[in-house]
Amino acid sequence: MRAPSGGWRTATVAGVRRPVPRSVQLRLDVADRVDHLPGQHYVVRLTAPDGYTAQRSYSVASAPGDPLVELFVERLDDGEVSTHLADVVEPGDVLEVRGPIGGWFVWDTESPALLVAGGSGVVPFVSMLRTARALGRTDRLRTAVSVRTLELLPYADELLDAGALVVTTREPRGIRPAGRLTAVDLVPLWEPGQTAYVCGSAAFAGAATRLLETLGTPAADIRVEQFGPSG
Amino acid sequence: MPTPTRGFLGRRRERDPRLPPGQYDVGADWPVLTAEPTPRITPETWSITVDGQVEQPTTWSWDEAHRLPPSEYRGDIHCVTTWSKFDTRFSGVSVDTLLDAVRPTAEAQFVMATSKTGYTTNLPLADVTGGRAWLVWDFDGRPLTPEHGGPVRLLVPHLYFWKSAKWISKLTLLRRDQPGFWEQNGYHDRGDPWRQQRYQGD
Numbered sequence: 474m475r476a477p478s479g480g481w482r483t484a485t486v487a488g489v490r491r492p493v494p495r496s497v498q499l500r501l502d503v504a505d506r507v508d509h510l511p512g513q514h515y516v517v518r519l520t521a522p523d524g525y526t527a528q529r530s531y532s533v534a535s536a537p538g539d540p541l542v543e544l545f546v547e548r549l550d551d552g553e554v555s556t557h558l559a560d561v562v563e564p565g566d567v568l569e570v571r572g573p574i575g576g577w578f579v580w581d582t583e584s585p586a587l588l589v590a591g592g593s594g595v596v597p598f599v600s601m602l603r604t605a606r607a608l609g610r611t612d613r614l615r616t617a618v619s620v621r622t623l624e625l626l627p628y629a630d631e632l633l634d635a636g637a638l639v640v641t642t643r644e645p646r647g648i649r650p651a652g653r654l655t656a657v658d659l660v661p662l663w664e665p666g667q668t669a670y671v672c673g674s675a676a677f678a679g680a681a682t683r684l685l686e687t688l689g690t691p692a693a694d695i696r697v698e699q700f701g702p703s704g
Numbered sequence: 705m706p707t708p709t710r711g712f713l714g715r716r717r718e719r720d721p722r723l724p725p726g727q728y729d730v731g732a733d734w735p736v737l738t739a740e741p742t743p744r745i746t747p748e749t750w751s752i753t754v755d756g757q758v759e760q761p762t763t764w765s766w767d768e769a770h771r772l773p774p775s776e777y778r779g780d781i782h783c784v785t786t787w788s789k790f791d792t793r794f795s796g797v798s799v800d801t802l803l804d805a806v807r808p809t810a811e812a813q814f815v816m817a818t819s820k821t822g823y824t825t826n827l828p829l830a831d832v833t834g835g836r837a838w839l840v841w842d843f844d845g846r847p848l849t850p851e852h853g854g855p856v857r858l859l860v861p862h863l864y865f866w867k868s869a870k871w872i873s874k875l876t877l878l879r880r881d882q883p884g885f886w887e888q889n890g891y892h893d894r895g896d897p898w899r900q901q902r903y904q905g906d
Contacts, residue, residue, distance in 0.1 A: 478890045521714040553715045561711040576889030675736040682741040692741045
């Protein structure tokens with residue numbers, strides 16, 4: 474399957490929300506857009522008056538059927554693009570975007586998949602869950618999320634409603650004490666034949682990948698998307 | 705020139721001339737970006753094979769590769785995710801040395817680099833010859849770590865860094881270009897950072 478890809482487009486900001494500290498959720502009306510597959514990303518390019526540009530990639534949270542493209546951006550204090558998006562952008566602003574991009578970290582909407590996210594790594598999985606819901610295929614997806622505290626988790630209510638396992642590393646949750654995701658946490662979600670998707674920081678992705686290999690997921694069935702400091 | 709974004713001035717007013725367009729200086733960091741689990745490969749089990757359009761397909765073990773004339777790269781690297789890292793120092797062996805041994809046929813025009821994980825990336829042969837590409841096992845005088853492609857990765861620093869395949873195990877010379885892993889997934893076949901060849905069509 475070849476994933477769709479689109480060129481530069483003009484996007485009008487239709488909505489700006491800050492449901493989680495230090496981040497922003499942007500709803501974009503993208504002119505003449507190419508619909509994405511869940512898991513793909515967009516590039517946002519900012520241009521200064523002297524022509525200087527800065528661009529960064531962000532995962533799409535919306536489902537392909539959504540009339541708007543929703544991006545979720547974590548604000549990095551020393552960031553150049555994320556600070557502008559989080560602090561300056563308001564509805565009606567026009568942004569240059571390019572997408573969808575990426576054909577590897579995508580869900581084909583059919584195959585059974587185990588989604589494992591660290592923190593704001595949930596964003597591409599939100600797109601997958603919304604797509605599954607729209608298609609009536611939520612049974613294909615199992616989701617596990619690790620986050621410091623529930624308050625910091627983007628799309629927390631939506632993830633919990635979808636039955637995601639949410640593990641908190643800095644506060645207890647129910648009878649579970651604070652602590653990192655373990656193989657035992659993943660056992661109820663794991664099935665042979667699943668494709669596993671891991672998204673989070675490099676450290677999280679490394680740890681989660683080792684857990685999956687412990688459970689028996691072949692390395693070839695694990696797809697990883699890591700984010701580092703990219704501002 | 706595109707219309708300026710309302711309220712955006714940009715951080716850097718004095719751009720380092722070593723920075724290609726759309727890139728920023730990551731400083732001392734070295735972000736890790738990988739699409740697959742990091743494999744654990746010991747030097748004893750690592751080898752490099754050069755095959756395809758060559759007179760003498762050859763495989764070198766870790767020890768054999770280390771007996772080849774050493775070669776070093778000092779300079780900058782550029783990732784398509786927009787970070788660049790200045791003044792890196794890698795050491796290993798020049799790809800020219802391997803190609804001299806296998807003797808490419810007159811028809812060889814492209815290279816497919818393959819990793820132990822099955823990751824692939826395609827390059828024009830001209831981009832890995834003439835002292836522009838290496839197999840490297842040391843970074844800043846220390847063994848290359850697994851997350852950065854150790855024990856041995858390909859290094860083609862004048863192209864975006866996804867071309868510098870981690871955990872390199874094979875170079876296959878080809879008559880015709882074939883897209884590798886990211887190239888099948890929307891990324892550019894050549895990937896010149898100075899021309900911002902990030903995605904297909906750039």
